[in-house]
């Protein structure tokens with residue numbers, strides 16, 4: 001089970017996520033309580049070993065802004081939320097980075113339909129921590145896809161059983177307040193996701 005921890009902003013939390021065994025770590029570079037500057041994301045990404053994917057999270061920015069921020073931060077993946085057209089993914093292809101398309105359950109759920117490498121099927125309001133009907137997408141997405149939206153250490157095994165994703169993604173569910181991560185919850189989430197059948 002692939003595990004991504006998103007919205008990190010503190011060095012200690014990045015180290016905890018790496019030590020806990022996260023496969024990917026996300027830095028929010030768009031409007032959010034979790035927003036970090038590209039410079040801060042670069043400092044945090046420098047703590048991440050090569051086997052863990054570093055992801056820049058965007059929503060609504062144009063490809064030139066996404067490109068500039070991602071390169072300034074030295075990240076290895078770009079995650080686009082919202083209604084980005086196929087052309088935005090095409091415009092970023094030459095970066096040679098992992099492209100991630102994050103959508104809700106109403107969207108085209110074929111990973112690769114927009115030339116992305118990874119799909120995230122998320123709640124209608126990304127980063128809100130609101131659970132949704134995870135079982136409703138079971139069998140619908142194709143290819144590599146992560147389930148996100150309202151997951152936490154206590155419910156992630158149930159969500160995996162309901163939706164059967166390739167991986168999971170969490171932000172709010174490992175926080176004690178909006179934007180404030182908790183090391184114990186990060187460890188518990190990774191362990192619970194890995195322990196799910």
Ligand SMILES: O=C(O)c1ccccc1NCC(=O)[C@H](O)[C@H](O)COP(=O)(O)O
Nearest residue numbers: 006032126127129148149150170171172
């Ligand atoms: O985290 C945010 O505030 C955010 C803002 C705008 C676009 C995306 C955002 N977050 C994306 C993620 O952290 C994850 O992909 C996922 O949506 C996490 O959801 P949740 O665990 O429910 O917070």
